[in-house]
Amino acid sequence: MAALEAQLLPLYEALRLIPNLLLRSDWRLFPLIAKFSPQALPKLLPQLPKLSQSAGQILDRTVQDPFVRALFDLECFLLSGLTAHDTVAPEMAFMFGERSQSVIDYPMGGSGAIIDALVRGLKKFGGELWLNQHVEKIQVERGRVTGVKLRSGEVLQADTVISNATLWDTCNHLLAPEDLPKPYRKKALDTPVLESFMHLHLGIKSEGLENLTGHHVVVHRRDRPVTEPGNTCMISIPTVWDAQMAPPGHHALHAYTMEPFEPWENLDQASYKQRKQERAEPLFLALEKVIPDLRDRIVLELIGTPLTHKRYLRRHRGSYGPGIKAGRAMFPGCKTPIRGLYRVGDSTTPGIGVPAVAASGILCANTLVTPAQTAEAFIGQGR
Numbered sequence: 001m002a003a004l005e006a007q008l009l010p011l012y013e014a015l016r017l018i019p020n021l022l023l024r025s026d027w028r029l030f031p032l033i034a035k036f037s038p039q040a041l042p043k044l045l046p047q048l049p050k051l052s053q054s055a056g057q058i059l060d061r062t063v064q065d066p067f068v069r070a071l072f073d074l075e076c077f078l079l080s081g082l083t084a085h086d087t088v089a090p091e092m093a094f095m096f097g098e099r100s101q102s103v104i105d106y107p108m109g110g111s112g113a114i115i116d117a118l119v120r121g122l123k124k125f126g127g128e129l130w131l132n133q134h135v136e137k138i139q140v141e142r143g144r145v146t147g148v149k150l151r152s153g154e155v156l157q158a159d160t161v162i163s164n165a166t167l168w169d170t171c172n173h174l175l176a177p178e179d180l181p182k183p184y185r186k187k188a189l190d191t192p193v194l195e196s197f198m199h200l201h202l203g204i205k206s207e208g209l210e211n212l213t214g215h216h217v218v219v220h221r222r223d224r225p226v227t228e229p230g231n232t233c234m235i236s237i238p239t240v241w242d243a244q245m246a247p248p249g250h251h252a253l254h255a256y257t258m259e260p261f262e263p264w265e266n267l268d269q270a271s272y273k274q275r276k277q278e279r280a281e282p283l284f285l286a287l288e289k290v291i292p293d294l295r296d297r298i299v300l301e302l303i304g305t306p307l308t309h310k311r312y313l314r315r316h317r318g319s320y321g322p323g324i325k326a327g328r329a330m331f332p333g334c335k336t337p338i339r340g341l342y343r344v345g346d347s348t349t350p351g352i353g354v355p356a357v358a359a360s361g362i363l364c365a366n367t368l369v370t371p372a373q374t375a376e377a378f379i380g381q382g383r
C-alpha cells in the first residue's frame with residue numbers, strides 16, 4: 001500500500017493545488033492557474049502521464065501482493081463502480097489523498113443538510129428554487145435552446161438551459177430525436193450503463209450496540225468478482241454519528257449492493273415480491289456479520305429494487321452512472337451541439353460521485369462566463 005501511495009499522493013498533491021472554483025472546460029483554465037496557483041504547474045507537469053492512466057496500470061507496476069491487489073480493486077469498485085483497470089488514476093489519487101491528509105466529515109442532519117446549504121447558497125445569490133416541477137421537454141428551435149416545458153404545461157423561456165438529468169434521460173426523453181445530430185445522439189445513447197442497486201433501509205433497536213461503527217463493506221466470497229451482484233455489500237449507519245437521525249433507542253441502517261436492471265423488467269407482482277426478498281438476502285447476511293441478532297431487532301424494513309431506484313431518483317435504468325472505462329473513452333463535457341444547452345451531473349466530466357458532480361457544476365458555470373468574471377468571483381471568495 002505504501003508503494004501505491006508513493007505513486008498516487010504526488011498526483012493528489014498537484015491536483016489539489018488547483019482551486020476548484022477556477023475549473024473551466026477550455027484552455028483558458030491554464031492562465032487562471034498560472035495567475036492564482038502558480039505553484040501547481042511545476043508539481044502537475046511530472047504527473048501529466050498519470051492523468052490519463054488507469055489506477056490498474058499504476059497497481060501493476062507497484063504491487064504484486066494478491067491481498068493488496070484485491071483490496072485496491074475493491075476500493076476502486078466502491079468509488080467508480082468499476083475495477084482498478086477501468087478506473088481513472090486521478091479518482092483514486094483523490095481518495096488516497098483525502099483519507100490520509102484530510103479529515104472525513106459527516107454532515108450533521110444527514111445528506112439533507114448538504115441540500116439545505118446548497119439552497120441557502122442559491123438564494124443568497126438571487127436564485128429561486130421551484131420544487132416538484134417535472135421538466136417534460138427542453139425546447140429547441142433551429143439548433144438553439146429556447147426554454148423548457150413543464151409537465152404542468154407551463155413554458156419557461158430561457159436562452160440558457162442546464163440539464164442535470166442523466167445523459168440518456170436528457171437525450172432520450174427531454175430532447176426530441178430531431179433536436180440532436182444523429183451521430184451525437186447515437187454515441188450518447190450507446191454509452192455503457194452501470195448496474196443499478198438493491199437497497200435495504202432498516203430501523204432497528206439499538207440497545208446493546210454501543211460500540212457499533214458506522215461504515216462497513218462485506219465481500220461475501222473472495223473467490224468471486226467484487227463486481228458480482230450481491231457479493232460486495234456496503235453498509236452505512238448514520239445514527240452512529242448523528243443519533244437524531246432515528247427515534248431514541250434506535251439506529252437507522254442503509255445497506256446496498258449492485259444489481260442489474262434487466263431481470264426486474266416485466267415481472268408480475270408475485271414474482272417481483274419473491275425476487276425482492278431473494279435479492280435482499282445478501283444484504284441481510286452482510287448486516288448479520290456486523291450485528292448478529294439483526295433480524296430480532298428490526299422495527300422497520302424497506303427493500304428497494306432497481307425499479308425503486310429508477311422511480312425515486314428518476315434515472316435511466318436506475319443506473320449508478322456511465323460505465324466509461326479508463327483509457328477507452330472520456331466523460332463528455334458540459335457543452336452540447338445545441339446552442340445554449342449545457343449538461344452537468346454524473347454523466348459529464350469529471351464523473352460519478354458528489355464531489356465530481358459539484359465540480360461539474362463549477363466547470364459549467366465558469367464555462368458560461370469570462371475568465372475575468374471567474375477571477376473576480378474567486379477573489380471575492382477570499383480564496
Ligand SMILES: Cc1cc2nc3c(=O)[nH]c(=O)nc-3n(C[C@H](O)[C@H](O)[C@H](O)COP(=O)(O)OP(=O)(O)OC[C@H]3O[C@@H](n4cnc5c(N)ncnc54)[C@H](O)[C@@H]3O)c2cc1C
Pocket residue numbers: 133134135136164165166169197256312313314315320321344345346347351352353354355357
Ligand atoms: C447507493 C449509492 C451510494 C453512493 N455513495 C456515494 C458516496 O458515498 N460518495 C459519493 O461521493 N457519491 C456516492 N454516490 C454517487 C452520487 O450519489 C451520485 O454520483 C450523485 O448523486 C449524482 O448526482 P447528479 O446530480 O448527477 O444526479 P442525481 O443525484 O440523480 O440528480 C438528478 C436530479 O434530477 C432530477 N430530475 C431528473 N429528471 C428530471 C426532470 N425531467 N425534471 C426535473 N427534475 C428531474 C431527479 O429527480 C434528481 O433529483 C452514491 C450513489 C448511490 C446510488
